[in-house]
Amino acid sequence: MNTYLFDFDGTLVDSMPTYVSVMLRILDENSIPYDSGIVKVITPLGYVGTAKYYVGLGVPMTQEEIIAKMNEYAFYEYAHRIPAKKNVIEVVRALKNRGDSLHVLTASPHLTLDPCLKRLGIYDLFENVWSCEDFGTTKADPEIYRMAAQKIGRPVNEIIFLDDNYNADLTAKEAGMIVCGVYDDSSKEYTDDIRAITDRYITDFSELL
Numbered sequence: 001m002n003t004y005l006f007d008f009d010g011t012l013v014d015s016m017p018t019y020v021s022v023m024l025r026i027l028d029e030n031s032i033p034y035d036s037g038i039v040k041v042i043t044p045l046g047y048v049g050t051a052k053y054y055v056g057l058g059v060p061m062t063q064e065e066i067i068a069k070m071n072e073y074a075f076y077e078y079a080h081r082i083p084a085k086k087n088v089i090e091v092v093r094a095l096k097n098r099g100d101s102l103h104v105l106t107a108s109p110h111l112t113l114d115p116c117l118k119r120l121g122i123y124d125l126f127e128n129v130w131s132c133e134d135f136g137t138t139k140a141d142p143e144i145y146r147m148a149a150q151k152i153g154r155p156v157n158e159i160i161f162l163d164d165n166y167n168a169d170l171t172a173k174e175a176g177m178i179v180c181g182v183y184d185d186s187s188k189e190y191t192d193d194i195r196a197i198t199d200r201y202i203t204d205f206s207e208l209l
Contacts, residue, residue, distance in 0.1 A: 007163035008106035016186035044139035046107030078112035145175035
């Protein structure tokens with residue numbers, strides 16, 4: 001039996017264009033300059049971590065106001081439109097049927113995470129569906145992976161973590177997890193970087209079988 005800890009955005013669902021655009025829209029509306037590298041930085045932070053980061057960049061809003069605005073922009077897309085990535089639903093069901101232990105850890109809030117997984121019909125396949133908000137920290141903190149392992153009840157070095165983001169993969173590796181990089185169009189420029197720091201790399205979920 002394998003124990004899997006899946007990222008959500010860009011790993012299970014094809015949501016990175018929405019996830020990123022929601023965050024960058026806040027900067028655009030407030031005329032805050034940025035370059036393409038910011039996507040790599042904010043993706044593992046989630047809405048709470050990104051809101052804090054944005055305040056530091058000079059966005060003239062409180063963290064709470066920024067988070068509320070991101071949730072407003074994102075909710076409809078996640079609840080009604082965002083699809084699973086290719087072969088994800090079939091593979092997750094197959095892993096569950098063979099007895100593997102499946103869990104989710106994402107920077108997305110439950111407000112968008114839960115409705116999306118339920119609409120896709122796979123929410124109940126996971127033993128735990130966690131947002132960073134459940135841990136009070138972000139995926140840029142190695143401790144979140146150790147806390148997740150403790151809650152799962154398995155040694156951290158026996159859990160396979162899957163994520164499309166370089167920084168999250170790197171941090172999970174530092175925490176001691178087995179890390180599998182996942183291809184996503186949004187992070188294709190970092191493919192070689194991700195391959196270099198992970199134990200495995202997949203371009204399609206069917207490779208897990």
